Amino acid sequence: MSSDYPITGFYFRLTFPLELGLLDTSFKEVSGMAMEMGIEEIAEGGENRFKHRVPTGAKYQNLVLKRGLTTSVSALSLWCEATLAGGLSSTIIKQTVIVSLMDENSLPIKNWSFVNAWPVxxxxxxxxxxxxEIVIETLELTYDYSLVL
Structure with missing residues (x-):
């Protein structure tokens, strides 16, 4: 009999390897972990019954992170503020965000890496x-691509 049960999604960890050192933060929710293939429809000349559908490349949703607001100033908050307040006059610092799904022994069983992420x-x-009610801080990140590790 197999002990390969479906994984629960309530115990996870986010890691941001910022310049100030490895930053491990707690969030109550992570969403937007999705990717899909873009499709372009091309009509064939002289044939009106159907259109050819061809792939255009992968598309990614923004990664949405939610957590309770605290009074501490974190490196993550400073990164968000610097990126969003800097506008186009300052360099955007991109980071790799790692989402790890944990088991009951606090060991990662599944990891997702979001490469070149920055707050939007x-x-x-x-x-x-x-x-x-607790004040909820919501952070939305865009990224170049994701990997399942």
């Missing part, structure tokens, strides 16, 4: 005096 959006959940 940084937002915070609304502040509402009628709610007693």
């Amino acid at each position: 959006k940084w937002e915070f959940s609304p502040l509402n005096s009628m709610n007693n």
Whole structure:
């Protein structure tokens, strides 16, 4: 009998190898881990019954990270602020982001690497005096390509 059960997705770790040293951060949610093949439709001359569909290359969604806001200033926050506030007048520092799915012994069982990532959006959940909710920080990253390690 096989013990190869489906993997649960609640225990994961994100690693950002920033210049300040390896940065390991906690997030409550990671989404956008998707890739698809782009397709172009080409009509054949004289044949109107169908169109040829040819691949155009891989397309990736933005990686969306969510976590509770804390009072500490992290290297990750400084990187986001420098990239987004710098606009086009400063160099964008790209990083490799590694998402590791962990087992019950805190060992990685699956890894995804997002190469040349940089922040394109940084937002915070609304502040509402009628709610007693944790403020959620959302970071959206774009990247060149991803690898399953």
